[in-house]
Structure formats: C-alpha cells, structure tokens
Amino acid sequence: MRRSEPPRDPQARALASLAASSLSRRRLLSGAGLGLAGAGLAACAPPLPPAATGPTGPKLPVDKSATDKTVAFANWTAYLDYDEEAKNYPTLEAFIKETGIQASYTEDIEDNDAYVSKIKPQLQATPPQDINRDIFALTDWMANRVIRDGLVQPLDLIRMPHAANLLDSLKDVSFDPGRKYSLTWQSGFAGIGYDKSKVGRELKSLSDLWADDLKGKVVALSEMRDTLGLIMQSQGVDISGSFTKDQVSKAMDEVSKRIADQNIRRIKGNSYMEDLKSGNAIAGIVWSGDLFILRAETENENWEFVIPDSGGTLWSDNMMIPITSTHRRNAMALMDYYYRPDVAAQVAAYVNYVCPVVGAQAELAKTDPELAESPFIFPTSEWIAEHKIQGFRALDAQEDADYSAMWAKVVGN
C-alpha cells in the first residue's frame, strides 16, 4: 500500500489530511461536523419508486441454499403449533430432521404497519441490507404493498409440488394473481364476538351491536379492512368488487358516528382481547381465532363468534421471501412442507384459524374428528357463500393512500 497517494473520496481525503496535519481542535471539530453533515444528507435521500428505477428491478442475490442450509421464518405470535413441555415447534423440528435445513422461527410480527415500517428502509436501501429473514407472513393488503414495491422474490412453483394444495378460492387473489410471490399461511374471519350471558340475547347483525344497553361496551378492530369491511357489507356494498370512494366514505361516516355516539368504546389491534377479558367490553368486531383462544383462556363457554347476517370478511396472512434472502430454495422447501396435508392439519389443530390446505381436513379427522368439522377451520364453499363472506378487494396505490389517511382520521389520529 502506497501511503503517499491521497484517497479519492473527498470526505476520506479531508479526514486523511486532517489526520496528517497537526490536530487543532477547531479543525478536528469542523472536519467532523462537515463529514457528519455530508453523511446525514446522503442518508436522507428518499428511495425511488420501483418503476422509476428502471424496467429490470432489483437483482436477486445469489442463492446459497445448497451450502448454507438454514432458513429463518418471521411470523405472528401464537401462529405455529408449540409444545409447552419440549419448548419447541413439533412440525418445525420434524422439518429440520427430515431435510437437514436448520429452520429458525421468530415471532417478530405483531402489526403489519410496524413490522414493514421497520424492514422497508433496509429493503429499499441501495444496495438492500439483509434483514436476516427468509420468510415473513403479512396480511393481504400489506402483501399487496410489498409486492407492488418490489420487496419480495418470485416463487418457483415448480419446486413446490405441495403448493398445489392451496384452496381454489385463494389461488387467484387480486393482489397476486396466480400466486407468483406469495403463499397463504393461515386465514381467518372477522365477525361479531360477544359474551352471551352478559349481553343476555343473541347478536346477529351489526345494528344489534349499536343497541343502547351496549353503549360503551363494544370494541372494534383497528384493522381498516375488517371493521370497515363489515360495515360496508351491512350497507349492501360488495367489498370484493369495485366499490367507489363514496361508498367507502359512507362507511367511514358510520364508524365516526358510532364512535361519537359512544357505541364503540375503543378501536384497537390485538389488545382488544384485554378489554373483553377485563369486562370493559362485552361485545365487538373481532377475529375468529381470537375468540376461540379467549374461550379457552377464560374457560367461559359463553363467548360466541358469529358472522353478521350481512356478511363477514375473510383475510389471509401470506408467506413471502424478502428480496435480500440468500436462502430462496430453503424457504421454498419450508413453504412446501407446510402445504403437506398432514403437517397443515397439525398446525390447524393448534392455531384454530382457517386452514388453506386441501386434504388437511381428512388428516385432522383421523385425530380429532370434532375439530375437523368446525366451519371456522374448514369452511366449505357453500358455508362461505351462505354466510356472505368476502375478502376485501386489493386497493390500488392511490386508494390505499387515500383510505389509510381517511381511516387514521376516523379513529382519531
């Protein structure tokens, strides 16, 4: 290394000459200040939209799956079969044993917005910074955003023979036609949950929730597509079709009115469970699986989950591979594994959400025939049609931005 030649980078050169000269404090400080200001300005250039970066898009990293046999899966809490005694995930252990791929599983995700806000700057940096996860699971609308922003890798369905077991109704979702980038992890319904003994009657429709004696005792989900979706359905809107902005605003107004009239006490994410447990609320718009967990945890059989007579929403969480993953093939092997009917049945028996795998019902019937009959885990297409259950249509970028801002205003932020 020749010492005489100064570095080419102007910042490095400034620092080098500073180091070479006698160190006066004033110059040291001004040098540090300038360097930092430069670094600060370089760091705060916002990322460009995918279309503006050129037609090719980001290059995928070299796949190291063959030599580095690991895969890291980031998922939501209480979303994979867990053995309390052995302190491990039985299906994951079986996968490791079978394939020799060291699979690690972390419950990183508690909220779509919070998780993606955290990883997005890293994925959008140039060059992208590895987030050290090879699979993450995000809800439909957020999957829509990350696919639109080019933050995930395409799947090679040819390497995933069991992926064909995906339920027909989930094969052509509007945000990812043909499932080129994503595969469903679990699905669930939003509907009405309530304590039958405390309410003292059956609740069948959303208007039943706004009864005077339930004022201040009703919670709702902060997930826009669920709360708003149910209300739009009660107003006769087809939420899976091409609804208009007026129809959305009308439903937003209804939510505002219910908050202003103090029918709805609180609009929250997963923490609405605490209100139901403490008695602050006795009814609400809730997720199906949560109510079954609540029933088991409080040992109170009075907790009921119903799909409102105007219809309910169906959502899914979708596994995807971030663009920084260097273990694409391992990740696909893991996804494929969870699409085996016997494995899917084991997971379904634990998480109590809708299982997206064809054949899992027959497998579950062998071990727990009663659970296998539950329409909340294995809904038939007739059951879904009969209960008018729909998925919220994927929004385009502009709608997404407009409605998220409107919703933030409605819920008081």
Next chain:
Amino acid sequence: MSALAHIGGSPSGTSTTAAPEPTKRGGMAAYLLLLPGLIWLLVFFVAPLVQLATVSLQSQFPGYPGYYYRNVDFGNYGRAIVEYWPHFVRSLLFAGLATFFAFVLAYPLAYAMAFKAGKWRGVMMICVIAPFFTSFILRTIAWRQILSDEGPVVSVLNFLHVLPGGHITETWVAVVAGLTYNFLPFMVLPIYASLERADPKIIEAGGDLYANGFTTFRTVTLPMSMPGVLAGTLLTFIPAAGDYVNAELLGSDISTKMVGNGIESQFFKVLGGYPIAAALSFTLMAVILALVFLYVRRYGTEELL
C-alpha cells in the same frame, strides 16, 4: 447550543493561517473532555435532526404513494397544523393539567420528606423511585386494570352514581391521571433536593421575626424551593406534552389523542405520511421550546440557568 454554533461558524482553517494554539494546558483538556459529549450530540442529536428536517420538507412522489422526493415544501407544516391543531391543544392542556396535579401532590410529599420524615426518609425515597424498577408501559397498562369498569375505583364511583358515562378509561381523566402518575417522581425529586438543601436556620429566622407558619412558608420556604419547582415543572411538562403512551393506552379514539399519537399514526399507518409526521415533530419541538423559553424567562432563577 453556543458550542455548536461555534463549530458551524468556524472557518475550515487553511495551512497558511496557523490557528493560535492554546497556551494553557487546562483549556485544551477542557475541550478534550467535552469532545465525547459533542460527538455524541452530533451523531445522535444533530444528524437525526437534520435528517428529520429534510424529511419534513419532502413531497409525495406523484403517482407513487408512499414514495417521496427531496423538496422544500413548507406546506407540510401548514397541513400538519391544520389537521392536528386539536391534538396540539390537547397535548399542552393535558401536560399542563398533569404538571399542576403532579405539583400539588409532589410538594407536600417532598416537604414531608425533607423536614418531617426523620428516619422514614429513606423508605419514602425508595417509594418514590421504586416505580422506575418496572417498565413505563407495564405501569400504564396496570392503570388500565385499576381503572377498569369492574375494578375498585369505577365500581365505587358507579355505586355512588357520580360518574357520568359509567367509565373512566377512554376519557381525558384517565389520560391526565396516567400522565400525572408517570411523571410524579420527576416533580418530587427536584423539589425535595432544593428543600433538603435549604438552611433550616433561615426558616427558623422567619419564626424569630414573628411570622406565623404559613407566612414563613410563603415568604421563606417556597421561594427557596423555587429552583426545584421550576426544574420539576419542566421535567414533567416537556415529556408529558410529547407523551403518546398514556393517550394510546388509557384514552379513547377521538377526543383524547395527543400529538404523539398523530405522529405515530402518520408515520406507521398512513401511506405517505412521513413528511407530515416529521413536520408535526418539528412543530411540537418548536412549541415546547418557545413555551419553556417564555416560562424560564418569566420565572427562571439564576441558579437554574
């Protein structure tokens, strides 16, 4: 800040004009001792602030919600204030109320600790500090339990039929109570420190000069504790005005949200809300800075500044 201005304003010295070296070794050592702190400030305060400022002036990339381009758009500040002025009012109001209640609770407590506690002083001190051993969030969630509909407080109030609406959580009362509780130690400790430092002989002199107990307190003890009161009110008001946890956990959806909740929502939940969130943060900082400046100018003492 003057030290920072000094850095920014200093010319990048050329080799021809040699800067006069400090002759006294002491001067150099002082600057070297300051250096780690200054670097810390630059990296973790000034640089993020510059970054935040540039974000607050960015514009939406047309046609691509959630993307921005660098711009100088002061309109973000206008939009932020138009949309969020009620949140600002609530932030300042709730923080003001919490500061007032914290003062009312803290002064007698600090007074008792300083003058009346005797051997119990250590125990009382531990009781004041003990909450810090538990997480701030957990303590606030515990308040949800204390104030829950079937909890003791609400049950008693409902039994007496004095609670309009029938619940405390999801009202501003719960938010102010939470803020008061969470920042109470920051009020107690400075007041205690200044009272404890006070020379009892001066207070005794008040009695010698035929002042009754109240007059002595009003004209001698209280003025002597003013530096502590000032520090305590600042340490309570500033974090309370920027607080987001209490309004989030104890408040309702519309009528009790504070600025912090608006920033959180714009940053995390609204697609394309980064510039507004940054502008809100800057405006909040400016408003608090201005209020604190006025307050210190009006009531400040030499000892604090």
